[in-house]
Amino acid sequence: MIDKAKLGRGLMKAGIAVTAVLLAATLLFIYAESTWVRASSADPEHSFLYATTGTEIMPLPVFQVLPYLFPDQFQPGGPAAGDWIQQYGLIRGKEGVNEGLPQGFFVSNHRPKSGAPSPVPFVGINCSFCHTSLIKRTDSDPGVMVRGMGNTSLDFIAWVDGFKTAVLDEKRMTPKAIFDTYEQKFGKKLSLSEKLMIRLWLIQTRQTVQEAEPKVDDPFGGADLRNSAYMPNGPSRTQPFRNLVRNVMNRPAMLDHGYCKLPVLYEQKDRDWGQFDGSVKDRLTRSVLAAIAIGATMQNLSMPEISNNVEQSIAYTLDLKGPKFTDVFPDQKLDAQKVARGQLVYAAHCDSCHGHPGSDGAWVRGEKQDTVFPYQTLGTDGERVSFRHFDTLADALVDSFPPKQPLRPNRADLRPGPMGDTQGYIGVPIVAPFSHAPYLHNGSIPTLAELINLKPRPDVFYRGDNLYDPVDAGLIVPDHPDALRYFRFDTSIPGNSNKGHDYPWAYHGPGWNEAALKDLLEYLKTI
Amino acid sequence: MSTRQITLGQVTATFVPFGLLLVAALMGAETALDLPFQRMIYSIWATMALMIPALCLYILPSRTQPRKNLWLLYWTFAYLAYLVHFYYAVMVHYHASITEVFAQQGVKIAGSNFLVTFWWALDVVLAWTVQSDVKWIGISRLLANIYIPFTFFVASVVLFQGFVNVLGYAMTAGIILCLLVRIHAWWLAAHPVVQTEASGG
Numbered sequence: 001m002i003d004k005a006k007l008g009r010g011l012m013k014a015g016i017a018v019t020a021v022l023l024a025a026t027l028l029f030i031y032a033e034s035t036w037v038r039a040s041s042a043d044p045e046h047s048f049l050y051a052t053t054g055t056e057i058m059p060l061p062v063f064q065v066l067p068y069l070f071p072d073q074f075q076p077g078g079p080a081a082g083d084w085i086q087q088y089g090l091i092r093g094k095e096g097v098n099e100g101l102p103q104g105f106f107v108s109n110h111r112p113k114s115g116a117p118s119p120v121p122f123v124g125i126n127c128s129f130c131h132t133s134l135i136k137r138t139d140s141d142p143g144v145m146v147r148g149m150g151n152t153s154l155d156f157i158a159w160v161d162g163f164k165t166a167v168l169d170e171k172r173m174t175p176k177a178i179f180d181t182y183e184q185k186f187g188k189k190l191s192l193s194e195k196l197m198i199r200l201w202l203i204q205t206r207q208t209v210q211e212a213e214p215k216v217d218d219p220f221g222g223a224d225l226r227n228s229a230y231m232p233n234g235p236s237r238t239q240p241f242r243n244l245v246r247n248v249m250n251r252p253a254m255l256d257h258g259y260c261k262l263p264v265l266y267e268q269k270d271r272d273w274g275q276f277d278g279s280v281k282d283r284l285t286r287s288v289l290a291a292i293a294i295g296a297t298m299q300n301l302s303m304p305e306i307s308n309n310v311e312q313s314i315a316y317t318l319d320l321k322g323p324k325f326t327d328v329f330p331d332q333k334l335d336a337q338k339v340a341r342g343q344l345v346y347a348a349h350c351d352s353c354h355g356h357p358g359s360d361g362a363w364v365r366g367e368k369q370d371t372v373f374p375y376q377t378l379g380t381d382g383e384r385v386s387f388r389h390f391d392t393l394a395d396a397l398v399d400s401f402p403p404k405q406p407l408r409p410n411r412a413d414l415r416p417g418p419m420g421d422t423q424g425y426i427g428v429p430i431v432a433p434f435s436h437a438p439y440l441h442n443g444s445i446p447t448l449a450e451l452i453n454l455k456p457r458p459d460v461f462y463r464g465d466n467l468y469d470p471v472d473a474g475l476i477v478p479d480h481p482d483a484l485r486y487f488r489f490d491t492s493i494p495g496n497s498n499k500g501h502d503y504p505w506a507y508h509g510p511g512w513n514e515a516a517l518k519d520l521l522e523y524l525k526t527i
Numbered sequence: 528m529s530t531r532q533i534t535l536g537q538v539t540a541t542f543v544p545f546g547l548l549l550v551a552a553l554m555g556a557e558t559a560l561d562l563p564f565q566r567m568i569y570s571i572w573a574t575m576a577l578m579i580p581a582l583c584l585y586i587l588p589s590r591t592q593p594r595k596n597l598w599l600l601y602w603t604f605a606y607l608a609y610l611v612h613f614y615y616a617v618m619v620h621y622h623a624s625i626t627e628v629f630a631q632q633g634v635k636i637a638g639s640n641f642l643v644t645f646w647w648a649l650d651v652v653l654a655w656t657v658q659s660d661v662k663w664i665g666i667s668r669l670l671a672n673i674y675i676p677f678t679f680f681v682a683s684v685v686l687f688q689g690f691v692n693v694l695g696y697a698m699t700a701g702i703i704l705c706l707l708v709r710i711h712a713w714w715l716a717a718h719p720v721v722q723t724e725a726s727g728g
Contacts, residue, residue, distance in 0.1 A: 012539040019546035026550045116562030204560050302622055403630040406622075 036109040036117040037305055047312035048147070049128050050098050052108035053287075054115060054296035054306045056124040057163075058205070059198050060099065060107055061190055063123040065181040066166060069173070073162035076225040081483040089153025089235050089465055091134055091145060103145075104129025112201075115300030120197040125294065127287075127313045130154060130238075130262045135328055135435070135468045139484065144328050148320045149435045150236060150262030152475060153465045155487070157233040158225040164209050165221030167202070175199045215252050226486045232495070234487035235463045237261050237443055243293040245389050248400045257383040257495030261443035266322040266431040268314070270363045273415075276441035277385045278372050278426030279394070281413040283314050288407050289397070301407055322432025325525040329470040335522055342523025345516045349504035353427035357527050363429045372415075374424040379500025381442050385423045391416055433524050437474035438463075444491050444498035447474025448524055453507040454517035457498045463487040473525060530592075531658060537596045541577075545604035548573035549611065567615035568691075574612055575679060575694040577605035579701045585672050586705035588712035599654050606651050613644055643678055646671050676702060 042051045058066075067074040067084040074084035081087050091103035099107050106126050111118045133151040134143035166173055178198055183189055190198070209219075224230045233239055237259045245253040260276060273279070274286040287310050288301055300306050326334065346356065353373075355366035375382040389396075394414040401408035415422040425441060439445040449472035450457045461477035464485040469476045478485050491498040504520070505512040552573045556565035581601035584594055621627045629637045650671045653664050676698060683695025 009535060012535050015539050015543045016535075019543045019550075022550045023546045026553050030553065111560045111562060114561035114563060116560070200558055200560065299620075402627065405627065405630075 033117045033119075036119065037115075037303075042309060042312060044312045044316035047309040048126070048316040049103075049132075050106050051126060051309040051312070052106050052110055052124060052306055053126045053291050053310050053313065054110070054124075054300035054303070055126065055291055055294050056108060056110050056112040056122040057295065058112075058123055059118075059194065059201055060121040060123050061182050061194055062178055062198060062201070063101075063105075065178055065185060066163070068185060069177060069181050070162070070166040070169070072222050073166045073225070076158070076162065076221075076223055077483055077486055081486070086465065086484070088155050088159045089151065091132060091151070103132050104151075110300060110303075110306070112205075112295070113297050113300065115297075115303045115306060118197060119193045126309075127265075127290075127317075130156065131265045131317075133435075135323075136465075137468055137470070139465070139467070141467075144323070146323045146328070146435055148265040148317060148322065150264055152236045152437060154262065155225075155231075155233075155235045155464075156238055158220075158231050161219040161231065162221060162225050164219035167206050167209050168219070170206070173202065173206075175202060178202075212246075215250070216246060217252075228488045228490070232257070232493070233259055234489060235465075236438065240290070240293050241384075241387055241390075241393065244289065244393060244397065245387075247292065249389060249393065249396045251389065253388070256387050257493075258385075258387045259442050259495045260384060261438060261441060264322065264431070264436055265317040266320050267363065267429065268317040269319060270365075270429045270431075272370050273426055276425055277415075277422040278370065279415045279422045280409075281415075281419070282410060283318075284311070284407070285409040285413055287314055289409075298401060298405060298407055302405075323435055324432070325434050325470075325473075328435075332470045332525075334525055338519045338522040339526050340523075341516070342519035342521065345504065345520040346523050349520075350430075354430045357431075363431070366427060369427045369429070372420070372422050372424045372426045375500075376424075378425055379502065380425060380440055381444070381495060381497035381499070382423070383495040384441055385425070390423070430524075430527070433527065434470075434473040437468070439474070440498065440501060442496060444489070444496055445474075446477045447472035449473060449517075449521055451501065452517055452520055452524075453502060453505060453509075453512070454514065454521055456507055457491075459492065459498075460488065460490050463489050473521060531596060531599075532592070533596050533600070534593070537593065537600060541597065541600035541604055545573075545577055545608065548576055549608055552608070552611070563615055563619040567612055567620055570608055570612035570615060572691060572694055574605055574608040575683065575691075575698055577601055577608055578676070578679065579694075579698050581605050582672065582676055582698070583701050583705045585668075586702065586709055588709050602654065603651050606647050609644075609647065639678055643675055647675060 057063075071079070075081065075087050077087050084090075085092055085102050093100045093102050093105075098105070101107065101123065104125050104127075105123050107121045107123055109118050109121055110116070112122060112124075128147065130151055131149070132145060132147050133149040134145055134153070135149075136143035175195065175198055179190055179195060220227075220230045228234055239253075239256055239258055240260055241258045242253040242256040245251050245256065263276070268274075268283065273281050274283070280286045280289065288296075291301060291310065292298075296306075301310065326332065352367040353369060353371070355364050355369045358364045375385055394411070394417050397414065398409050398411050412418045430436065434448060437447060439448065439451040445451045445457050446461060446466070447455070447469060449455045451474075455472065458477060458479070461479060462481045462485040463475075463477065464487055466475040466477055466485060468474070477489075481488065490496060502509065504517070549570070552569035553566055555569050556562050559565040578601075581598055584598035584601060587594070590598075617623065617625075617628055621631065628640075631637075632640070646667075650668055654668075657664060680695060680699060683691045684699065
């Protein structure tokens with residue numbers, strides 16, 4: 001006969017024991033989870049190249065299969081235009097390094113946005129995604145990789161739209177399709193945790209993209225990704241303030257034409273104010289705002305590993321040397337006499353705004369360096385500094401950070417504000433100017449020869465994977481499209497103007513001196 | 528003074544729901560990309576689920592020792608769940624910065640939350656260590672049992688929306704129901720029914 005009281009006590013003890021075990025297991029799991037991410041001890045170079053800056057995007061297995069699942073989005077030029085890495089202007093990674101991912105993608109065990117630990121690695125993009133470039137002279141040239149140089153072929157905004165279009169495709173972008181494609185491509189099954197995380201990520205990411213659609217419209221996809229009428233940024237440019245206005249002010253920024261080329265990041269110690277208009281002073285704030293514009297959050301940027309990586313990446317750029325022309329192009333011999341004459345032209349017409357390298361290599365400040373010149377004075381395109389909300393964005397940015405939040409920008413470090421207005425462009429050091437191509441803040445002038453008005457500036461040209469011309473110092477831009485140069489750059493549309501900055505002289509204008517300009521170009525190749 | 532003898536049944540009736548709710552709160556958050564935030568949310572749900580029986584047991588009449596024991600255990604476990612919420616809120620969400628808590632929540636809400644945290648802790652400690660009926664402890668407990676549920680009501684019904692509203696309404700309904708039972712018992716005690724022949728039929 002069963003002793004009911006004894007049975008009851010036994011059941012109660014079992015219930016308590018099972019609960020206690022579950023609790024202990026949960027606490028152990030949480031402890032184990034905390035070890036998936038650790039405070040980084042990465043050095044500046046490693047941080048710049050491979051470390052997380054809080055901008056995780058998708059699980060690694062998804063990243064690995066997306067181009068196969070969506071060739072229409074990741075090879076919008078068709079198979080003949082190359083694989084997705086080539087079509088979006090990325091720099092191919094090396095086997096065995098950083099999972100073989102293209103340059104600028106990192107792998108971390110942080111979940112997107114929150115930075116919480118993830119059992120499944122996530123892929124994101126860091127500083128070197130935009131600020132590392134290849135200089136190629138032929139289509140088959142492996143090229144010279146230059147760290148700190150703005151990527152001349154990266155079509156970032158198109159890649160983002162292609163990715164969003166894929167995420168929104170509920171018929172083709174399913175967990176099962178991801179799992180099956182992964183198994184087909186890599187010959188192994190995904191683990192249970194990977195499958196669960198992918199499902200979770202897909203649900204939440206799709207929801208996020210869908211929620212944004214009423215504000216920012218549907219993303220473009222397929223062949224439209226290469227249509228400059230729809231995707232006006234094109235290679236090597238972004239619209240940084242459109243994203244900030246959207247993310248911080250919750251406005252669509254429909255009228256924004258503030259296209260910005262991806263800038264170089266050499267010797268940042270000599271830059272008191274960052275951005276083309278000198279609108280941000282503090283270096284950490286510059287990096288934080290750049291990271292937030294592409295998906296980082298205050299929450300994950302405050303985490304020890306991520307904040308350390310951001311600081312280390314900044315440290316990397318403080319003394320990062322620009323490339324030497326003669327190292328990149330050893331076959332190009334510079335004429336010493338022309339260089340000497342060109343130095344005099346530079347001193348007379350360029351030095352006061354830009355400064356020059358001293359004999360010890362340190363940058364000697366120009367008299368007007370760090371001055372913001374009104375864009376009307378320069379004659380260059382004003383969309384970058386006159387966009388809607390230009391005057392209120394800085395306040396909104398600061399207010400978007402809680403008071404006392406460690407990353408909250410100091411209001412005086414942002415302009416317009418207490419430190420003045422910035423509706424213009426700032427005079428900055430021009431380290432290794434041959435590697436700044438394309439020129440002006442909006443990348444509207446392909447070569448240095450055209451920037452200094454030695455040669456006429458083209459009105460319409462095609463951008464993409466453009467080759468480098470060491471003679472004119474800049475990008476070779478065809479006047480008709482081909483598979484690799486697909487983006488029609490029309491300098492007549494808002495934000496694309498190639499006018500202005502007519503220094504030393506306007507093309508064939510008063511004082512124009514072809515010989516002096518050739519000398520100047522030669523000198524510019526030496527600094 | 529009564530002797531507290533907590534039985535196996537009482538521990539089972541309180542620890543098992545506490546443990547399971549906490550496990551669900553902590554592990555359920557794994558299904559979110561914002562893991563710490565969801566743990567903060569789910570743990571306060573667990574707190575409320577455990578607090579409702581504790582409040583009812585405190586309010587209901589006829590406070591027998593077994594009922595007192597159950598109250599003590601639910602009150603304690605609810606507080607432990609609350610401490611988990613407090614950890615994810617203050618230590619994780621607000622980066623262990625009291626300044627940030629006050630800056631983001633405002634002085635009134637942050638001050639109230641810290642008051643709840645300390646007052647509840649004090650009451651739990653006193654409940655375990657002092658068994659005699661000390662007057663000031665009784666008054667403090669009465670006030671705590673008014674103030675703490677009030678703050679939870681404001682948060683769960685007035686300030687926030689979502690599933691927490693269900694818990695907020697359930698807590699409110701539970702308190703009102705238990706108060707009615709208590710009032711009814713008090714009224715019966717104050718007005719005993721006199722058995723007469725007429726009324727007896």
